[in-house]
Structures are given as C-alpha cells and as structure tokens.
Amino acid sequence: MSATTTRRVTEGPEASARLLDAADELFYRDGIRAVGVDAIVKQAGVNKMSLYRQFSSKDELVRHYFLRADTRFWTAIERSIAKHPDNAAAALQQIYTDLAQRAVVAGYRGCPFVNMAAEFTEPSHFVRQLVAQNKRQLLARLEELATQAGASQPLALAQALALLLEGAYAASQSYDPPDAVLTALPEVARQLIGLALQH
C-alpha cells in the first residue's frame, strides 16, 4: 500500500496549517475562551498531540490567530486604498464603502481585535497589547492618508474616522439588524472627510 490508498500519516508542517485554519475559523466565530483545543483538533482533523508538538500552548495558537487576523485586516484596508492610487480622500472614503458592505453579511462577527479585547480584560495581557498596537498603526495610517488628502488637521480627521470605524465594527454586533445603522456609514464618512478638506 504505497500508492494513493488511505493512509493516516499525512501530517508534517501541514498539520500546523490545518490547525491554524481551524483556530482561525473557530476563534473568530465562537470566541477564544469558548473554543477548546479538542474542538480545534477535531475541526483540523489532526490529533491533539500533533497540536502540542507544533505549538507550545493554546496561547501560542491565539498569538498566531492574531497575526493572521492582523494580516487579513491590513490586506482589506490596503485593497480599499489601492482603488484610488492618487486620491487619498477617495481612498479614505473607499475604506468605509467597502466596510459597510462587509459588515452586513450574515455570519459577520465584527472586529476580531475588539472581540479579543472583550474576552481578555487584563490590560497587560499580551492579546490586549497586540490589539492596541494594531489600533495605533491604524490611526497612523489614517493620519497618513488624511495628510495626503490635504486635511488642515490630519490627526483630527484620522481620530474621527477611527471612531467611526470602531463604531461600524461594534454596531455590526450589537444592532439587530446591523443595517439599521450601518447603511449610514458611507455617508457619515463622506461628511467627515468633506468637512476636514474644505477651507
């Protein structure tokens, strides 16, 4: 039995990939505390010992989960921005147009970082440190775009848009249906950007 017969030894670093995929989906959908390692290995189709031979602990998986979410987040943001390579104002606007669409699809669970921060309340917890870092970078990126767009007070516009972005994420989870407020998102962004650019 050396050909394509059913064999059980298939994993290598592939187990690692499967585990990360499973953790990705389950942590985001059900929360980190609510998902046990048994659920993860079951979803990944690997053995529990394979998990602990690839990762030292559940926290290690959580750390990787954050990194993936971070990458995905920036990919989405930069994709919106890239639609307007030489129009920073339009790029800023595009972020909120796209977000309004993403946030109302069924099964959407909001900002993974905010969800993580809600689960780990200790400010010194490494998850909260990572989240704070992500938000700092986001604010910096918004300010950068605001500057490029020619805002008279780039930081003020960035802060306003940051608040709006957090609000859109949070509202997608607290309002039912989320459309009740999210339909207004692109227009609010337009107003804030418009106000900051006039003069």
Add this chain to the structure above:
Amino acid sequence: MSATTTRRVTEGPEASARLLDAADELFYRDGIRAVGVDAIVKQAGVNKMSLYRQFSSKDELVRHYFLRADTRFWTAIERSIAKHPDNAAAALQQIYTDLAQRAVVAGYRGCPFVNMAAEFTEPSHFVRQLVAQNKRQLLARLEELATQAGASQPLALAQALALLLEGAYAASQSYDPPDAVLTALPEVARQLIGLALQH
C-alpha cells in the same frame, strides 16, 4: 447574644442584593464567562447555596446584571439630556461631551452590552436579544432628539450618532491610551449635529 454581637445569620433578601452587587462589579470588570459563581459568592460574602436559593442559575444572575446595566445606561443618557431641557441639539451634544469624560477614566471597561455580545456569539442567545433591544431603543431616542432639534433627516443623524457612540465605547477598549482618539469625540459629534441642522 441577642444584641449587636457578631452573628452569621444576617441574610434574607439582603443576600440577593449583595449577590447582585458582586455580579455587577465582577461581570463588568472581568467578563461573564471568566467569573465563576464561587468568585461571586466570595465577593458577596454569602454562601453558594444562598445564591442558588435566590437565583435559579448563573444565567438568571446574568439577566439581572443586564437589567442593572440597562438602567444605569439610561440614567446616564437621560442625565446628559436633562442638562438642556429645551434644546435638543445641545442635549445630543452633551451626551458625547459626558461620554468622552467617562470613557477615559482608569478601569473603564466600555459598553457592557457590547462586551456581552462579544462573549455570547449565538445570535439567538437571550443576552444578544437584550443587547439588540437596548440598541434599538437607543437609536429611537437619538432619532427623537434629532427630530426635536429640527434635523432635516432625523434618522440619518441618529444613525450617525449611534455609530459614533458605539465607536467611542469600542475605542475605549481597543486603543491604548484611549485618549488617542476619544479626545476628538465631542468635536466629531458637534460636526455631525451641525451638518444635520444647517439648511
């Protein structure tokens, strides 16, 4: 020993009050899943059996926790509004001025409803139903004030302010320090209200 000597039988419905106070503080500070009933009874200074003779389950405590948070929330909102009995625009503005102050004090843990929604991901869970109801009422109240203020599109203003409020709550937990964005909150509210009232 009938006078004011130390005795251990003091509880009646008072145990109930002590338990609710303890649940209030611990649930908000550490999260619901993270707080066990043992921690609650210890903080309340009562016996575990006293808990289960007053409440049928932990979920029952959670339900009461929500009701308290709901009452406290509306008290804060209406107190802001009441500062301007015959000026709805100023009342709306006041909500955000006050919130900006509340949200930056140390130990602030953001919107208890959003935190609850983050912990219980199942949309049909009773906690999420309660949260959605709270948010619906909030949006309605904002729209009411927007109408009184003379906004040409009261719902649009209410939606914008609702997004902003959610954003302020969320940012208080995801940004470190939260002041990095929350200092802009009153000004953003002023801009949105101003835009909606001109014409």
Add this chain to the structure above:
DNA sequence: GAATGATGTTACCGATCAGTAACATCGCTT
C-alpha cells in the same frame, strides 16, 4: 419548649478544561 421553615456549611457530582505520559506505528536513512 417544641415544631417549622429559612439559612449556613460541607462535601460532593458530572462535565469540561488545557496539557501530558506511554506506547504503537509509520517513513526514511544507512
């Protein structure tokens, strides 16, 4: 003062959690 009902105390249940020891089994190298 005896009975009654509410309370305090302890010890426990079954379930679930993250993490591990021990051993069988595989693929690969020599």
Add this chain to the structure above:
DNA sequence: AAGCGATGTTACTGATCGGTAACATCATTC
C-alpha cells in the same frame, strides 16, 4: 534489514466549572 525520529492513539492528570444533596443551626410562631 535494522534502526531512528516523527507521528498517531489512548488514556490519563489536576484544575475548574455550574449546580446539588445532606445535614447542622438559627429565628420565629404556636
């Protein structure tokens, strides 16, 4: 073919979870 390291499998640990049974103790009423 022998050996070796990585993997799969099972069974387990100790801790913690929400919740409860059993019994001692108290205040009150008759």
